[in-house]
Amino acid sequence: MHIMSTDRTSYKIRGKWDTTVGRKVVMAASGLLLIGYLIIHLAANLMVFAGDGGRLLNRYSYTLHQLGPLLWIARILLATFFLSHIISGIRVVIQNRRARSSRYAMAASKGGPSKMTVASRWMAITGLILLVFVPTHVWMFTLGPYYETVIDGVPMRDIYRLVVERFKNPVTAFSYAAVMLFLCLHLAHGFWSALQSLGALNRKWLPIAYTVGIVLGVLIAGGFFVLPIYTYFFIPMP
Amino acid sequence: MKFHLKIWRQAGPDQPGRFEEYTVDNIVPEMSFLEMLDQLNEELIREGKEPIAFESDCREGICGACGLVINGMAHGPKRGCTTCELRMREFPDGAHITVEPFRADAFPVIKDLVVDRSALDRIIAAGGYISVNTGSAPDANAIPIPKDIAEEAMDAAACIGCGACVAACPNASAALFTAAKVSHLALLPQGHPERERRVIRMVDQMDAEGFGSCSNHGECEAACPKGISIVNIARMRREYIRASTSKAGARAVL
Numbered sequence: 264m265h266i267m268s269t270d271r272t273s274y275k276i277r278g279k280w281d282t283t284v285g286r287k288v289v290m291a292a293s294g295l296l297l298i299g300y301l302i303i304h305l306a307a308n309l310m311v312f313a314g315d316g317g318r319l320l321n322r323y324s325y326t327l328h329q330l331g332p333l334l335w336i337a338r339i340l341l342a343t344f345f346l347s348h349i350i351s352g353i354r355v356v357i358q359n360r361r362a363r364s365s366r367y368a369m370a371a372s373k374g375g376p377s378k379m380t381v382a383s384r385w386m387a388i389t390g391l392i393l394l395v396f397v398p399t400h401v402w403m404f405t406l407g408p409y410y411e412t413v414i415d416g417v418p419m420r421d422i423y424r425l426v427v428e429r430f431k432n433p434v435t436a437f438s439y440a441a442v443m444l445f446l447c448l449h450l451a452h453g454f455w456s457a458l459q460s461l462g463a464l465n466r467k468w469l470p471i472a473y474t475v476g477i478v479l480g481v482l483i484a485g486g487f488f489v490l491p492i493y494t495y496f497f498i499p500m501p
Numbered sequence: 502m503k504f505h506l507k508i509w510r511q512a513g514p515d516q517p518g519r520f521e522e523y524t525v526d527n528i529v530p531e532m533s534f535l536e537m538l539d540q541l542n543e544e545l546i547r548e549g550k551e552p553i554a555f556e557s558d559c560r561e562g563i564c565g566a567c568g569l570v571i572n573g574m575a576h577g578p579k580r581g582c583t584t585c586e587l588r589m590r591e592f593p594d595g596a597h598i599t600v601e602p603f604r605a606d607a608f609p610v611i612k613d614l615v616v617d618r619s620a621l622d623r624i625i626a627a628g629g630y631i632s633v634n635t636g637s638a639p640d641a642n643a644i645p646i647p648k649d650i651a652e653e654a655m656d657a658a659a660c661i662g663c664g665a666c667v668a669a670c671p672n673a674s675a676a677l678f679t680a681a682k683v684s685h686l687a688l689l690p691q692g693h694p695e696r697e698r699r700v701i702r703m704v705d706q707m708d709a710e711g712f713g714s715c716s717n718h719g720e721c722e723a724a725c726p727k728g729i730s731i732v733n734i735a736r737m738r739r740e741y742i743r744a745s746t747s748k749a750g751a752r753a754v755l
C-alpha cells in the first residue's frame with residue numbers, strides 16, 4: 264500500500280468515477296435526481312387530499328400510464344439512479360470502514376463548524392431502511408391489486424381506492440410514516456452533502472444549502488408522513 | 502495542578518497496544534500539553550521505566566508534528582490550536598485525560614503516540630507542486646492576482662500537514678488536507694498549467710494510501726488547527742470533475 268502509485272492505478276484501472284471523489288459524485292448526482300423524483304411523486308400524492316373521491320389522482324395516474332414507452336424509460340432511469348446510488352454507497356461505506364480498523368477509545372466532536380449530526384452519521388442506516396422500503400412500497404401499490412373505476416365514461420385503475428385501503432391498515436399506515444422519519448434524516452444531510460460532493464458550494468452557498476437541505480427534508484418527508492396518518496384517521500373508504 | 506492520564510502504549514508497529522494509567526502532579530497551568538508529558542517522562546526515566554514516545558518539533562504550531570487525540574479530540578479540546586500550543590489550564594484540576602495516537606490505517610503507529618504520516622508526503626509528491634526552473638526570485642507583482650483570490654489561496658496554504666483532519670474524520674479521509682493543497686495551487690495562475698494532472702494524481706495517491714472518502718461530516722474543519730474550510734473540499738471536487746471531463750485531464754492520466 265505504501266508506494267507511490269505513479270501508474271495512477273485506481274484512476275486508470277477502476278475508472279475516474281470509482282475513486283473516493285468519483286464515487287461521491289455518482290452518489291450525489293443520483294441522490295439529487297432521486298430527490299427530484301420524490302418532489303414530483305409527493306406533488307402527485309397530495310392529490311389524495313383533493314377530497315374528490317379520487318377523481319384527480321386516478322386521472323393523473325391514467326394519464327401517466329397512457330405515456331406507454333415514456334413511462335418505461337422513466338422507470339428504467341429511476342432504477343438506474345437507485346442502483347448506482349446503492350452500489351457506490353456500499354463501496355463508500357466499505358472503504359470508509361477499512362480506512363480505520365482500530366477504533367478510538369474516546370471520540371468527541373470539537374463542534375464549531377462541524378456539520379456532523381445524527382443525520383450524517385446514520386446515512387448508511389437510513390439508506391438501508393430506504394433500500395428495504397422502496398421495493399416493498401412498489402410491491403404494495405404499483406404491483407398491488409387492480410381495482411377498476413369509470414371516470415367520465417373512461418374505465419381506469421382505481422389507485423385511490425388501493426391507497427385508502429392500504430392506509431386503513433394501522434400497521435401499514437404507521438410503519439410507512441415511521442420510515443418517513445428516516446427519509447427526513449437522509450435528506451436533511453443528503454441534500455447539502457450532494458451539492459458539496461459535486462463541488463457546487465463555496466463560502467456563500469454552503470450555509471444556505473445546509474439550511475435549505477434541512478427544510479427540504481422536513482417538507483418532503485413531512486408530506487409523505489402526513490399522507491398515511493391523515494388517510495388512516497380522516498379519509499373514508501370509497 | 503494534578504491530572505489522571507490514560508495513555509496508549511504500543512511497543513512497535515505490529516505490536517498490540519494498551520492503555521496505561523499515570524498520575525502527574527505539580528503541573529503549572531501555563532505548561533503546554535507536551536511539557537506536561539515531558540514532566541511525566543522525566544519521572545518515568547527516573548523510575549527506570551520506558552518514557553512515552555510522542556512527536557514534536559517546533560512547539561509553536563507551525564510544523565505539524567505533534568498531533569495527539571486528547572479526550573477523543575484531535576489536538577485536544579481547544580479549537581484552532583495544535584497539541585503543542587494547548588495549555589494545561591484548558592483542563593480542570595484533577596481531570597481524567599485520555600491520550601491516543603491518531604488512528605487511521607494510512608497512519609500506522611510507530612511507537613506509543615507516534616504515527617507515520619508520510620502518506621501525506623506521498624500525496625504532495627504525487628502532484629502538490631508547480632514545475633518551475635529555480636533561479637532568482639521573480640518580481641513580486643509581475644503576475645497580478647486579485648486580493649480575495651490571494652487571500653483564499655493563502656488560507657488554504659496555511660495547512661501544516663498535521664493530519665488532524667484525518668484523525669478527526671469518522672472515515673479517516675484525507676480530503677481536507679489534499680483539498681487544501683489542491684486549492685492553494687488551483688487558485689493561483691502559477692498552478693494552472695498542471696491543474697488537471699495535479700488533482701487526478703493527488704486523489705489517486707490519497708486512495709492508494711487507503712484513506713476513506715469524505716462524507717461531508719465537517720469534523721475535519723472543526724479539528725484543523727489552521728481552520729482550513731471544507732469549501733476547499735468542494736473546490737477539489739470541482740477540479741476533479743473538470744479534470745475528469747477534459748482532454749487535458751485525459752492526457753494527464755497517461
Ligand code: HEM
Nearest residue numbers: 291294297298352386387390391393394453456457460716
Ligand atoms: C429515496 C431514495 C434516496 C434518496 C433520495 C437519497 C438521497 C441521497 C443523497 C442526496 C445523498 C448525498 C450524496 C452525497 O453526499 O454525495 C445520499 C447519501 C447516501 N445515501 Fe442515499 N438516497 C436514497 C436512498 C438510499 C439507499 C436505498 C441507500 C442504500 C442502501 C442509500 C445510502 C446512502 C449513503 C450510505 C449515503 C452517504 C454517503 C456518504 O457517506 O458519503 N441511500 N443519499
Ligand code: SF4
Nearest residue numbers: 660661663664666725
Ligand atoms: S488541513 Fe488542517 S488538520 Fe488537515 S493536515 Fe492541514 S492543518 Fe492539519
Ligand code: FES
Nearest residue numbers: 560564565567585
Ligand atoms: S510541535 Fe510543531 S506544530 Fe506542534
